[in-house]
């Protein structure tokens with residue numbers, strides 16, 4: 001049996017569906033009930049970008065000039081003030097991430113100002129162990145941008161490559177010569193950024209196994225510590241830019257499998273360790289080491305070698321996870337701004353996990369992060385019989401065991417090497433209705 005794995009990104013926010021209208025109350029309660037002194041991670045959503053990639057499924061705000069971001073940056077500061085009022089003391093923030101859109105769309109002054117405001121409101125760590133990361137669209141950044149980001153305190157980068165095959169780049173309206181990425185990779189290395197990640201997408205229009213194989217060869221030659229293979233999900237009814245992609249140009253099932261086969265061969269040969277859900281890391285990278293040592297975790301951005309902590313998301317469509325509560329901000333810029341102009345938290349939807357959901361979340365985390373699920377340990381941790389509480393999920397896993405993706409040894413389920421490449425299908429067993437959060 002062969003599977004087209006999806007990227008499983010919605011499991012980062014299990015359960016995937018949140019309750020409408022409960023966002024502000026859920027977030028306020030979660031923030032005020034947080035344990036004093038517990039660490040905090042901050043994720044800032046910067047939705048601006050100049051050009052529309054046709055595969056885009058982000059909440060982007062098309063913009064030409066960085067000055068257009070000013071009103072948004074003012075609202076972000078208001079959001080920080082509102083959140084800060086609800087927070088007890090906490091240690092300096094060790095984990096900061098800026099995502100997009102294209103965060104480097106901001107001018108250097110705007111980036112500096114935003115960083116200072118975050119520091120003033122939340123207190124950012126200056127410790128060497130801090131993990132301050134940013135997503136970079138190589139078309140929006142140059143060596144001066146990287147030097148500025150390093151001077152501010154960022155120490156980890158994720159560069160969006162997507163595809164290097166020019167036919168694919170034309171089909172997705174994202175022309176990005178390889179040299180743009182290469183020069184940034186070289187400079188990032190020189191400046192001492194660590195765990196550099198290069199993002200690729202599988203399943204794009206005009207993509208072929210041969211073309212993607214060449215792209216991967218070029219990316220591997222840049223020697224990034226991490227590579228992410230995201231899966232393109234064609235949902236034109238949901239994401240307007242995708243309406244410009246013709247379904248006939250997408251790789252069919254056989255081509256898709258062949259592309260993944262090329263990827264697997266090349267990544268294996270180059271020594272990249274499959275972490276799961278499209279993430280790969282060199283054996284000496286902190287993600288691969290954390291997997292080996294059984295301390296890998298996930299946060300709202302993906303895998304992390306750091307212990308999970310409460311995360312506050314700032315900005316349009318940003319997600320927060322405080323304890324067992326998940327909330328998401330308004331996805332429309334108008335709604336986001338209107339809430340803040342009325343001095344309200346912009347959280348639009350939220351959910352606090354109940355006991356059965358916490359059990360399933362922990363089962364998902366165990367399979368995703370440790371590649372094994374010990375039902376006895378899970379039962380003990382939750383004070384209930386995990387196998388009985390998840391009979392439906394275990395039944396759904398049976399054919400996947402028969403297909404060789406999972407092995408069962410008594411009360412312990414272990415993901416096989418083939419299963420790591422189909423991890424999202426295994427996780428589907430626990431949340432069969434899962435789909436991107438709505």
Ligand code: SF4
Pocket residue numbers: 048049050051052053056057058060100101102137
């Ligand atoms: S993928 Fe990124 S750069 Fe492209 S349109 Fe979407 S937000 Fe903008």
